[in-house]
Amino acid sequence: MPRPWGSPVSAPAFESAPVVLDVAGLSVRLAGWGEGPPLVDGVSFQIRQGETLCLVGESGSGKSVTSLAIMGLLPKGALLPSGERLTLAGEDLLTASPRRLRQLRATTMSMIFQEPMTALNPVVPVGRQIDEVLRAHTSLPAAERRQRIMAIMEQVRLPDVERIYASYPHQLSGGQRQRIMIAMALVLDPKLLIADEPTTALDVTTQKQILALIRELQERHDTAVLFITHDMGVVAEIADRVCVMRSGRIVEVGPLDRILRTPQEAYTRDLLQSVPSLIPRPARAASDAPVILQTSGLDKTYRERSFLGRAREVAAARDVSIEVRKGRTLGVVGESGSGKSTVARCIARLIEPTGGSIRIKGEEVSSLSRAAFRPFRRHIQIVFQDPYRSLNPRITVGESIIEGPVNFGMTREAAFERAREILKIVGLSPDALNRYPHQFSGGQRQRIAIARALAMEPDVLIADEAVSALDVSVQAQVLQLFDEIQARLGIAILFITHDLRVAAQICDDVAVMQNGRIVEYGPAEQVLRHPREPYTRQLFEAAPGRDWDFAHFRPLTPSGEPVA
Amino acid sequence: MTPDAPAARPRQHGILAHAGALGIAPWIAIVCLVLVVTVAILAPWIAPHDPTLLAPSRRLRPPSGEFPLGTDVYGRDLLSRILYGARLSLVVGVGAALVSVVLGLAIGLVSGFFRWLDAVVMRIMDGLMAIPSILLAIAIVSLSGATLTTVLVAIIIPEIPRVVRLVRAVVLSAREEPYVEAAISVGTRLPKILWRHIMPNTFAPLIVQGTYVCASAILTEAILSFLGAGIRPEIPTWGNIMAEGRTYFQLKPSLIFWPGLLLSITILSVNLLGDAARDTLDPRLNRGGRT
Numbered sequence: 124m125p126r127p128w129g130s131p132v133s134a135p136a137f138e139s140a141p142v143v144l145d146v147a148g149l150s151v152r153l154a155g156w157g158e159g160p161p162l163v164d165g166v167s168f169q170i171r172q173g174e175t176l177c178l179v180g181e182s183g184s185g186k187s188v189t190s191l192a193i194m195g196l197l198p199k200g201a202l203l204p205s206g207e208r209l210t211l212a213g214e215d216l217l218t219a220s221p222r223r224l225r226q227l228r229a230t231t232m233s234m235i236f237q238e239p240m241t242a243l244n245p246v247v248p249v250g251r252q253i254d255e256v257l258r259a260h261t262s263l264p265a266a267e268r269r270q271r272i273m274a275i276m277e278q279v280r281l282p283d284v285e286r287i288y289a290s291y292p293h294q295l296s297g298g299q300r301q302r303i304m305i306a307m308a309l310v311l312d313p314k315l316l317i318a319d320e321p322t323t324a325l326d327v328t329t330q331k332q333i334l335a336l337i338r339e340l341q342e343r344h345d346t347a348v349l350f351i352t353h354d355m356g357v358v359a360e361i362a363d364r365v366c367v368m369r370s371g372r373i374v375e376v377g378p379l380d381r382i383l384r385t386p387q388e389a390y391t392r393d394l395l396q397s398v399p400s401l402i403p404r405p406a407r408a409a410s411d412a413p414v415i416l417q418t419s420g421l422d423k424t425y426r427e428r429s430f431l432g433r434a435r436e437v438a439a440a441r442d443v444s445i446e447v448r449k450g451r452t453l454g455v456v457g458e459s460g461s462g463k464s465t466v467a468r469c470i471a472r473l474i475e476p477t478g479g480s481i482r483i484k485g486e487e488v489s490s491l492s493r494a495a496f497r498p499f500r501r502h503i504q505i506v507f508q509d510p511y512r513s514l515n516p517r518i519t520v521g522e523s524i525i526e527g528p529v530n531f532g533m534t535r536e537a538a539f540e541r542a543r544e545i546l547k548i549v550g551l552s553p554d555a556l557n558r559y560p561h562q563f564s565g566g567q568r569q570r571i572a573i574a575r576a577l578a579m580e581p582d583v584l585i586a587d588e589a590v591s592a593l594d595v596s597v598q599a600q601v602l603q604l605f606d607e608i609q610a611r612l613g614i615a616i617l618f619i620t621h622d623l624r625v626a627a628q629i630c631d632d633v634a635v636m637q638n639g640r641i642v643e644y645g646p647a648e649q650v651l652r653h654p655r656e657p658y659t660r661q662l663f664e665a666a667p668g669r670d671w672d673f674a675h676f677r678p679l680t681p682s683g684e685p686v687a
Numbered sequence: 688m689t690p691d692a693p694a695a696r697p698r699q700h701g702i703l704a705h706a707g708a709l710g711i712a713p714w715i716a717i718v719c720l721v722l723v724v725t726v727a728i729l730a731p732w733i734a735p736h737d738p739t740l741l742a743p744s745r746r747l748r749p750p751s752g753e754f755p756l757g758t759d760v761y762g763r764d765l766l767s768r769i770l771y772g773a774r775l776s777l778v779v780g781v782g783a784a785l786v787s788v789v790l791g792l793a794i795g796l797v798s799g800f801f802r803w804l805d806a807v808v809m810r811i812m813d814g815l816m817a818i819p820s821i822l823l824a825i826a827i828v829s830l831s832g833a834t835l836t837t838v839l840v841a842i843i844i845p846e847i848p849r850v851v852r853l854v855r856a857v858v859l860s861a862r863e864e865p866y867v868e869a870a871i872s873v874g875t876r877l878p879k880i881l882w883r884h885i886m887p888n889t890f891a892p893l894i895v896q897g898t899y900v901c902a903s904a905i906l907t908e909a910i911l912s913f914l915g916a917g918i919r920p921e922i923p924t925w926g927n928i929m930a931e932g933r934t935y936f937q938l939k940p941s942l943i944f945w946p947g948l949l950l951s952i953t954i955l956s957v958n959l960l961g962d963a964a965r966d967t968l969d970p971r972l973n974r975g976g977r978t
Contacts, residue, residue, distance in 0.1 A: 471872050500873065501873075503872070507869065523866075526870065527873030527875075531874060575873065578873075
């Protein structure tokens with residue numbers, strides 16, 4: 124639901140609505156671990172009919188465990204819930220029998236998850252999966268069930284419901300799958316809907332539609348919604364009230380507007396201030412430093428040969444021409460499938476480009492064989508998205524960092540010496556060298572991955588969604604680290620991201636990609652503030668929370684100016 | 688399907704569930720195997736008689752102080768033959784497991800990483816897999832004579848494709864891991880990538896597969912001996928003893944009962960150990976604290 128910008132959210136009078144979910148002093152402990160710290164510690168909140176409460180927090184804050192405890196879905200014998208009160212529409216959930224809980228799920232409370240592909244059964248048509256819910260909980264005749272399914276599928280705005288009824292999950296898009304999940308959750312008109320990061324796996328434009336849909340259905344059915352997210356932008360779009368969680372405790376509760384404008388707790392302020400602004404940072408003076416990396420007309424086409432059919436060609440990247448100067452950052456933004464990672468991987472030569480040219484420091488490298496390219500590898504290094512998988516878990520951090528330099532002839536002693544210095548640059552203590560990746564947090568691991576790349580003394584650093592998997596406060600630190608590295612070493616950075624906020628804060632230039640092509644390319648200030656292409660504008664408008672300047676606790680006008 | 692089954696979440700709790708859930712079975716299996724191995728090693732010292740000494744005068748004796756399990760149809764001491772038989776069975780089991788794992792690992796690694804080799808190698812492996820192992824064993828043994836080596840070769844060849852497939856599957860998924868791509872991008876050469884970053888991923892499934900190969904090799908050797916296509920009948924193996932006892936089964940069932948019992952216990956133990964290894968080495972729990 125679009126809200127008039129700047130105006131305080133017109134809070135409906137929820138005070139008079141009946142309480143749907145009442146949680147008081149809810150704690151969840153690990154079973155059999157004695158007096159260890161609880162995962163959820165004395166959490167209390169209420170949700171009234173028609174209200175949306177957002178549980179917001181970083182990873183490990185206990186927000187998902189809280190929702191599972193409410194649904195009665197905590198793994199039996201491993202996590203134990205306890206508390207003063209946990210009632211749904213007046214009925215106690217803590218003492219309810221498993222049988223009763225099973226009845227309540229779907230009829231009175233239901234849940235949608237982050238990844239609709241894994242939450243749907245891949246071998247059953249989606250219509251029948253919705254039908255299963257009706258068959259399990261109602262005694263309606265088949266014709267009536269079908270009618271109801273069609274009605275709910277219309278309500279979640281699925282096109283061509285007859286065809287989709289008989290479709291399998293893999294035949295639908297991510298957004299359509301999430302709509303099916305929502306239809307399934309709402310088909311029995313539950314009083315409470317729990318949405319656990321339901322839009323995190325979706326592209327921004329789809330996310331916008333799904334958020335609007337949840338809002339719309341909620342108003343129509345007067346459902347209470349418990350919405351779990353890590354994204355302040357999403358919170359600003361959907362919440363009536365906000366509950367900030369940290370380490371299993373509730374830090375602060377309040378109406379959306381109050382939390383965003385006048386947060387009381389230091390942690391809430393930190394969280395808000397870590398959200399990167401959509402307004403590009405002040406542009407740096409134009410650079411006439413030498414061009415380090417240049418592609419022109421870069422193509423990557425995948426050929427699929429099916430068993431009997433004709434060969435099918437899929438162009439992952441078409442006619443991509445970009446250039447990065449020494450000490451500058453180029454952002455490549457786009458939704459999933461836009462080809463941004465393909466470009467990065469072609470440049471890092473993890474996949475072979477099918478056409479066009481790539482020049483590194485003026486030398487043409489795209490036509491070189493893999494072996495002939497090897498000497499150029501030290502000039503180009505890449506940092507990946509997932510810090511948990513980009514380090515070999517079986518070797519020490521030191522071994523990972525020195526691997527590259529040793530490959531290029533440095534002695535182990537000298538490489539370790541350099542690794543120690545580089546760890547200092549990325550903000551880690553040198554004694555990290557002898558430890559293993561699992562002893563570090565996600566943010567620390569990403570620093571290690573950056574250190575590994577820097578150990579090669581590259582001229583170009585490719586960051587492929589390098590901050591996307593990190594919590595927002597950690598993300599801010601890692602972004603700052605990229606900046607410091609650039610200032611110190613004069614490195615050129617190619618920054619691949621789906622997040623316009625991140626792009627706005629780190630890039631000098633931005634290239635927007637769609638379906639393998641660059642649709643808009645120019646200085647960040649121009650592309651992000653005055654986009655010429657409709658697609659760029661569409662991306663921008665879909666960015667959640669774009670009416671807020673979170674870091675300064677104030678709303679924004681549509682043109683990005685602070686409200687007076 | 689409303690979320691009666693929590694999707695994707697409960698993974699992190701698997702560790703807790705596993706630690707206590709292994710139970711007592713693997714420990715019993717370990718005790719049994721230690722006993723069998725000890726007995727096999729100590730056979731020359733603890734066997735009361737020479738297992739090959741023919742003495743027609745005392746054939747088919749019932750159990751007594753001198754012959755605890757009685758004697759067989761040629762008057763040889765059954766207990767001594769079973770004790771010596773354990774040696775051969777274990778050599779066959781462990782040998783087959785080691786050789787097939789090592790060869791399968793090498794072929795699987797190369798096949799998984801080099802696309803152009805993969806098609807050829809895997810078709811050969813498919814071919815080998817299509818040959819019934821017992822028939823192949825009988826063919827090889829009858830062509831080149833029954834020695835320990837030929838029996839081992841006959842058992843190992845059909846096992847290799849299974850190991851290769853397993854290793855190849857692990858390699859195919861491991862080569863997509865970002866840390867492998869990171870190694871490529873810091874210029875690490877292929878052999879080192881295979882050795883350092885990919886091969887260690889295969890160890891856990893290989894240990895499990897190895898125990899299954901071991902158990903099935905012991906069984907196949909026994910079957911081959913039983914069918915008369917195995918190692919020469921004067922050398923005691925559990926299969927041989929049973930094969931000879933078959934004729935006198937009604938007269939003296941213990942000739943088949945005792946070696947059969949030991950064979951069953953050994954194979955059951957090895958398999959239980961394999962299951963336990965699979966549970967503790969489950970790669971999902973081995974990812975290093977991913978929650």
